[in-house]
Amino acid sequence: MADSVGRQSDSINHATGKINRLELFKRKELTKEEKQRLRKEKKQHKKNKKDDRGPPEKEKEKEKASVPAPSKPATQSPAHKAAPVPVNASASESPVAAEKPAKSKAELRAERRARQDSERASKQGKKEGGQQSTSSKPKATPNELQPVVKRLPDHVQVDDPVALKKLAKKLERQQVRQINIVMLCLLSDCCPLTDDGFIQVFSEITLHIPVTVIHPSIVRLGLQYSQGIIAGSNARSVALLHAFKQVIQDYSTPPNEELSRDLVNKLSPYISFLSQCRPLSASMGNAIKYIKKEISNIPSQCKEEEAKRILQECIDSYINEKIILASEAISKYAIEKISDGDVILVYGCSSLVNHILCEAFEKQRKFRVIVVDSRPRLEGREALRRLVKKGIRCTYVLISALSYILPEVSKVFLGAHALLANGYVMSRVGTSQIALVAKAYNVPVLVCCETYKFCERVQTDSFVSNELDDPDDLIVTRNGKTHLENWQTFKSLGLLNLVYDVTPPDFVDLVITDLGMIPCTSVPVVLRVKNVDQ
């Protein structure tokens, strides 16, 4: 990080310390005095950290307790909400205000958690003074529920201020402005520019994204991710690859630079930006790895047009082979497993499973489908619509009625978000429950997953590296009463909305991939074979 110290803008932004988290991202350069002041504060912060090296949780709480205090005025209710939130009145003053302290999703969540932790800690500290180590358990519960922002290659623990500082430094080096994602439609072709070259969006917010830094199709993609317009790992990967194709198309090699190296460097800030909008999925990670490898393999004497053409073709063939053809192959294998008279249970909306069922129906298999759905996402309704449109006979239940409906079921088909190297299946939250109850009723569970979703991570429970969704989605109004309406006012009340969970391999009977039908535990074998190929 020696080079960052030299750069002027960085010294401002990584001198976060206890007080200046707010001022991470400013449009204007600070004056020399301000830079010196910030440097001093950074040193002070380091010294303080060495001084109070008490129990690690206490220290974290102190820092976080002091950090949210000054940040409170800037971020009231959006502080705990995830991306798709209309920014409120404070944001509307921003075009007028010279500096709008924009906050990232991760930091907002960190601050909310920090506030909760500090309050919990202060209550506990008063009551159980002697039990510092044991009292960490309930605090540990919320702490470990933090989302890990990225999975590859930067693992950031959002509750660790040092790591967050590093991340902020890195992002600033890449000149990515962390933006507060708001509910709006950003179409690059109908987006007027403000006078200083920033994108002015419909609401009163100005996104401080210099157009010169992030490609507009990437910005659009990021917003689509964060709002959930593009959801589902296949859709996200395909959209990512198409956006990268656009980027490569518009790219022009600067003089004295090699395309193979420079393009990779250009892509890195885009990837950081996208992972700030929504953490990358395993499939996206693998796709990015592939692209980077292809770019680095471009021979240096290749002309720019030629190189671009090669890259476009590579991306096209990747999409074709790994996604489209793979799903054809998987359908072929899966259809062998569907017999007449079957009652098939599916969960949520998996593009692959839907495809399999539609194909099977076209091939005149007689079966009926039970779609299981869960709050708050209710993705099963989308699957239901697609299947009903095809003419398949469907039943629809919520996941709490699973024990009632399972005795009727003959097979369970599940989609996967990723397959981990220890054989665990990472998928939408609720999948593990389906597999658990199906096992109890001795119903075979088949997971359908393309090989490009295989990833080398391992995890055994659903807390490590999970995503947190907007907790307000859990609020519901029934019979005119909304019990959780003001849940923030209750200090001891929290809402937890997980996105993914992991299913142990003993619940899964078979994994259908484009390479064939394999047991769950053969995932590392496939990964090794793929690596050898490459």
Place this chain on the structure above:
Amino acid sequence: MPGADKETELSERIEAFLSELKRCGSGAGSLRGSAETARETTSLLRRITAQARWSNAGDLMEIIRKEGRRMTAGQPSETTVGNMVRRVLKIIREEYARSRGSTEEADQQESLHKLLTSGGSSEDNFRQHFTHLKANVIEAINELLTELEGTTDNISMQALEHIHSNEVIMTIGRSRTVEAFLKDAARKRKFHVIVAECAPFCQGHEMATSLSKEDIETTVIPDAAIFAVMSRVNKVIIGTQTVLANGGLRAVNGTHTLALAAKHHSTPLIVCAPMFKLSPQFPNEEDTFHKFVSPHEVLPFTEGEILSKVNAHCPVFDYVPPELITLFISNIGGNAPSYIYRLMSELYHPEDHEL
């Protein structure tokens, strides 16, 4: 005639109670707790004992049985009504036996020994008339009412033995018994509660807000996350609608999944259920086990295009087999599920199992 007035008043009350039962049952989830139903049933039975015309125990039992059948037919899923009727019948038998002077043990249980030795059944026609029988029966029913009022407190008193500091406790839906249990423990201990919201009725929300008002750290999770968070949970404490004769449960939907997840993680599953929920029914997949409510909770009418082509189900109850349960906590103490059948024989007479 005063007698006729009393009778009409009595039948009016019975009718009112029946219609109340029918109306409550059609709403999603119980609008009144089972404890209230039990109390009201018992008071009504006391009134019947006091005001109806009967000359001997047999007549009284006939009357109560008849009314009991009508009441259970009004709302088959509300088993506390039937349970209270059976309790009262047992009270009548006991009081009759006591008045006759024979020991209580006499015709209590059917045992193989008795079947062989007694030859002809010790059939009591219950036709003897005793003057003080009415007063005795009413007094015994009053005792029963007092017992009913104290059930929640008795259960909550045991909370401190089972909940330790810094535990993570999981529960599902809304049970007044569990709520009182946890609030009692929270007075002395600090712990964390995770509430599964139990769609589509989402009663877990109410439970969570009520617990957090007592400064208990509460987290609400959607049903789909039950298995995901189970690895962090130390104990699962649930309430139930009915305890079946084999020790199984008829509980709110989603409980079976919760129990399976707890079993997988070897987490103890504790059921807080007062004794009036114990029902001599064995589980069977007859129509009376499952109760369904309108599926618009599941698939609302706004999804109009696909509604006509899709079957949607909204069951209210789940069966939980006794192997998944670790402990029953009731007002008479803690019991293992394998012991439930014995408790039943203390509460109900075998001839009353079929009303």
